[in-house]
Amino acid sequence: MNVSNRWVRIGLLISGALVLLGVSRPSGLDDVVDLRHWSYPDYTRVVVELDGPVRDGPVRHLSADPAAKRPERLYVDLEGVWVGRRFSDGIPVGDGLLQDVRMGQNTLENARLVIEIEDYERHRSFSLTHPDRLVIDVYGERAGGETLSWPEKGSASKAPGRLPTEMRPVQTVVIDPGHGGRDPGAIGVGGLREKDVTLRLAKVLEKRLRDRGFNVVTTRDDDRSLSLEERTAIAESVRGDLFVSLHANASKRKSLGGIETYYLDQDYERHSLTVAARENGIDRDSVNALQRTVARFRVSETSTHSRQMAELVHGELVEGLNEGKWTVRDLGVKKGPFYVLFLSDTPAILVEAGFLTNKRDAGRLRNTKYLQVLATEIADGLSRYRDSKPRIAARGER
């Protein structure tokens, strides 16, 4: 070896060491933008946000090793990712399910996420785009948490600590007015903005539901930006029984008008994918990827309840409007891969209350009287759904 080669080698060794020490970052790797976690009643969600597409290996489970003083843990390697030492000390969680989450550089070209666990039953993981992120939900029995009696204990699809959907009385509705803040949603005839229509409709719907004895939580009650994850996090954290996302449609075909109601299921029509792409703020390719993600999970149990709710609400809407001289085109109950319907375990629907790009629909959606009728019909549909479920036992009732 000649002298210059030796110096090149030493140089490489030094830069490799600097890279490993987290002092510098090699080029061509994606960066970790953020590492976050949310605690829900039944599980804890860990999200790693990257600045490039997620290439994750399998999530592996390791039992606790008391001799080495290592807790039970999950880990996953992310290819082509640089994290350096930013999260090597870990972020404490301490919510009864997880101890902490940390990341470190496993090799020069892959980063490892480690989740240290207090109680573990199962997990699920999936990746999402816009922004690119890996999501891992860890389910378990929260230490010191609330426990309910279980008629079918051990059923894997049911999170512990909460009665199965069909046994749970319907009390709390989470209303999610679509878009807001920086995101105006669709813009229609005369500049009518979807975010304004959905907020106005939500406010009337909230009143109608309170009149009918529901508890109501809204994801936003003013003009603010809210991520799709934050919306579903609200639904989960208040233990909402139903989630109703309000939207208004748009189409290049100005003549197209009408109402359609969506729920989440495994397969979709072409039209649903177009609507889902727009509402998710992603392109068609990303919707196809999301569709594949949804297909990996058994959503059928929640989806049965969501379908029932969608049919009752949609039925009331179409019937009520047509009776009240607001003849409306019935576009039907449909399946669609919407983030807000997927990220929560709560039975959920998404109502597209009309087309902003259609002159007649847009005119109506500006009309307070029309929004009141819409809200009344949606509330009636949700009441009918509630009536089909077990009632809350009155005080003293046995």
Ligand SMILES: [Zn+2]
């Ligand atoms: Zn929308």
